[in-house]
Amino acid sequence: MPVRFYNTLTRAVEDFTPLQEGTVTMYTCGPTVYNFLHIGNLRTFLFEDLLHRWLRYRGYHVRQIMNLTDIDDKTIRDSRANGIPLAEFTRIYKDAFFEDLKTLNFTPAEVFPSATDHIPEMIGIIEKLMEKGYAYATDDGVYFKIAAFDGYGKLAHLDKDALRAGASGRVANDEYEKETVSDFALWKKWSPADGDVKWQSPWGEGRPGWHIECSAMSMKYLGETLDIHSGGIDNMFPHHENEIAQSEAATGKQFVRYWLHSAHLIVEGEKMAKSKGNFFTLRDLLTKGYSARSIRYLLYTTHYRKPLNFTFDGIKGAEAALKRIDDFLFTLGNIKTVGAAGEGMLKTLAEQRDKFEAALDDDLNIAEGMGALFELIRTVNDGMERVTKEFAERVIEFFSGIESVLGFLNLGAKDELTDEEHAMISERTEAKKGKDFARADELRKLLLERGIEVRDTPDGPVWKRG
RNA sequence: GGGGAUGUAGCCAAGUGGUAAGGCCGGGGCCUGCAAAGCCUUCACCGAGGGUUCGAUUCCCUCCAUCCCCUCCA
Known part of the structure; x- marks a missing residue:
């Protein structure tokens, strides 16, 4: 069975085949760098990380681009509020972003382009849209004319004629000079609120609209x-809908095959909101003492198209579940019994591996995949006294393989004990012999007290660092 | 007001037109000198009410709750 994904464009689960055999091009909307990553950001980015990792596991070469929005209303607002130049302000959060990705063991994208490094590319697309009659200039900027683009609304399934400004009650009483309220800005002419943030363009000094950066950077790379x-x-x-409109209007080609x-x-x-006091950044959670891997586990294990309820009971549960997996791998690592692997055990391993892979192929159903893993763990634990070193190695090899997908296992090399600690364990064994x-x-x-847990097994004592 | 989703045990969460995976927590038991780890066992009338059906948690309708979108929030 091929890998299948739910495509928002068609509202159906479809078989996935890349345009170019063996290589997947993937663009993921990255952060607006005006704050630290919060758990909501992480939910989306971790889903994308799973997507990237699963495609790799399935043998594709994945070319992922994740942009950094370092120029928009919020970055300008907050940099000015702090009295720091925009680039300096966003630098702080770009650095923090990369640290956070590392903390959570993300597979990095091929390129993390910044919007401000691609102004000429954006201007190029806007010029093309002007030439083709999809855009028009006003006193305050350049706008995309959605009436000129037939497919507008095909992603969100919205009727462009029915779009009303202010339907959400969120739009202030701005004086728009747009022809149609839902036309969106490609270029915004400089206004005093922008301070010294401005670039030269054929339409005067100003800055790009938000949507154009993604079209420019995705097409460039x-x-x-x-x-x-x-x-x-x-x-x-409107973001993705607008990306489709401006990209397809400019190139005349389909912009994205799978959304x-x-x-x-x-x-x-x-709902997570600062005003409710339930707004958490990754750094907040780490400060509270939760581990990065338990956060990764927790956010990973709910299907990505389902709302995820983040709870503190949940993160504690995640830590316990991880410990179960850790202990399982630890126990296997200490098996000394010699002999061939049993048929039944090999069959279980193969079955659960197939189940895991089938689940992930099915629109990244990781919850079901984890179920298969735990069934494997229980079955092997149940027959642990018959497990041989050879079979244990096979299981560990399987887990090492899927760690490339999960990213939260603990397969690290053993820490060594000091001579003194070895002596303590030996002395304890002697003491036990003497009752x-x-x-x-x-x-x-x-x-x-030194962080070393000793467990007695039929093969003698084993130890692990906690 | 319009559009789109979700609602499964104390918590998290799969899944199916034929009587519900998995993880965490809790209870009982086994193993152990005691532990730890592990195993066994126990713990759900699938939001509410109708309808279709031999049979619905699964399909349809209504309602309730929550979330997302309707110009810049992952």
Whole structure:
């Protein structure tokens, strides 16, 4: 079975085949760099990370581009509020963004282009749109004329004639000079609120509209037609709809073949909002003592098209679940029994691996995939006394393989003990032999204080660092 | 007001027209000198009300709740 994805464009699950055999071009909307990443951002970015990793696992060469929006209303507003030049201000959050990606063990994109480095490319597209009659200039900027683009609304399934300004009640009483309220800005002429943020253009000094950056950067790095474009569901309209309009109007070609959108995250059943006090950045959670891998696990294990309810009970559960996997791999790593792997065990391994892969192929159903993993764990644990070193290695090899998809396993090399610690373990074993359990328990406690947990097994004591 | 989703055990979360995976927590038991790890066992009338059907959690309708979008929020 091929990999299948739910395509927002067609509202159906479709078989995935890239335009160019073996290579996938993928553009993912990145962060606006005016704050640290919050768990909502992470939900979307982790879905995209899973997408990237699964395509790789399936043998594709993935060319992912993730942009950084470093010029928009919010970055200008906050840089001015802080009295820092825009580039200096966004630098802070760009650096933080890359640190956070590293913390969460993201597979990096091929390029992370910044909007401000691509102003000429954006101007180029706008000029083309002007030439073709899809855009017009006014006193305050250049706008895309949606009436001129037939397919407008095909992604969001909105009727362009029915779009009303201010329907959401969020639009201030701006004096628009646009021909139609839903026409969107390609270029914004400089206004005093922009401070010293401005670029030269054929339409005077100003700055690009928000949507044009993604068209310019995706086409520059990946070509005029992309295999996959993804982002949060909230960006479907107007952002992605506008990207389609301006890109396809400019090139005359299909812009994106598969659109994938992730649902939002809520916190303890409620919308996450600063005003509700339930707004958390990654850094907030790390400060509270939660591990990056448990955050990754938790945000990874709900299907991406379903709203994810982030709870603190959930993150504690994630830590416990990870410990179960850790202990399983730890136990396997200490198996010494010699002999061939049993038929039944090999069959279970093959079955659960197939189930895991089939689940991920089916529109990235990771929840079902994890179910297969835990079934494998339970079955192997159940027959652990019959597990041989050879079979244990096979299982560990399987987990090492899927770690390229999961990114939250603990397969690290063993820490070594000091001579003193080795001596303590030996002394405890001797004490046990002599039935001096008081001394044995004392030594176990002393080792635990050093972060070393000793477990007795039929093969003798094993130890792990906590 | 319009459009789009979601609602499964204390919590998280798959799934199916024939009586519901998995993880966490809790109860009971086994194993252990004691632990740890592990195993076994227990824990759900699938938001509410109708309808279609031999049979619905799964399809249809209504309602309720929550979330997303309707010009710049992942």
